[in-house]
Amino acid sequence: MLERAGVPAVSICTDAFVVPARAMADVYGVPDFEFVTIPHPIASLDPTEIDANVQAVIAAVVRILTGA
């Protein structure tokens, strides 16, 4: 939605939602839509574990945002 409005964006979801995320991308006509995945779950993690997840994917987020 943001990208269609001209704003670069990255979707991040946990690996439990890869199949529905791919299905939604199909619905929107962009089957090759690139998104970043992190391990499930998130809701029960403490701040340190969240930080570790962020560190692990930050390079991928930047790569998608900049189209590198």
Added chain:
Amino acid sequence: MEPAIELPVIDIDELRRVMEEYSERGWTDGLPVMPVTESYVSGFLAQTIRDPDEVLLAMPHLDRECTVRTAAINAAMAGCRPEYFPVVLAAWSALRLEGYVERAIWQSTTGTAPMLLVNGPVRERIGLNSQGNVFGSGFRANATIGRAIRLTAINAFGLRPHELDQATQGNPAKYTACIAENEERSPWTPFHVEHGFDVQASTVTAMTMRSVVHIEARHTTVPEQLALDLADTIRRTGALIHETISACIALGPEHAELLAHHGWGKDELRRFVFEHSVNSRDALAAVGKDAVSGKTRWRLSGAHPDAVPDSAAGSDEVRVLNSEQALQIVVTGAHNSGVSAVIETFGPRGGPPAIAPVESAPA
């Protein structure tokens, strides 16, 4: 030898081929569906003055919609008789009025199901069960009207499990969930009349629900004891995701009679249960739900970085209902024991229920 009864002659291989084809295409809830033809569907469309292309419900985020024709095809596949179709149409109107479906609730991990409640003369006209085993099996109208909604969710909106339907566990009502009020054994005003409809009107009420919780209270003749059992079930901490919840009390006729015998009406029951559907702050803290998230208003521990106080901050008594109107009351089932149920509905609510009239079929 002549057969004892005359059975219709069909080509079973052909029938099986069609059913397997529907199944392979994913057009089912897992059970076999009724094959449909244009002429079969036209029988359903003849039950309404509505345009077959009228949109009943849209999901803009999926760019998909359900029209009168799509609803008719799926009602036929579900095994409805054509004369059930006005009830199916009213169900779609009620679901649209309720507003959760368009906001993608059927894709949620919560795994809700649409519970339909039917009132009025249409119950008798099409054989809707209200008098025993109401949440169970055995009655074609109940079974297939509820199933018509599920098949439409699957076939018109593409909400298949493991794909766009992300339910973690779902619930059994996702196959079908259509009950009727036992108005004849209720000591009180029927549900639809309580909400402003004529007693001769037929209506469908939609309730997005999470579970049906069984209440055993065969032992008591004391209204407060029964009402406390109901309140204890409604306030259970496991039900709390948002700050507050909502529920429909499905009273067995025997329980309704007990209450009425002691002068309780629906308003008295509602008020008592509202006031007693309360948890102590300690009980909430024990399960880590003593505060809410400042972002989502979902319950979490007061120690969480996103935690802000809930609406009952400063009080040791925390209500699970935001108002008496978050509680609906219906009488349903057999008059044969002290059994009732709490239908745990989705969302905090507090406004009027989502009720749509069943339109008459063209003469």
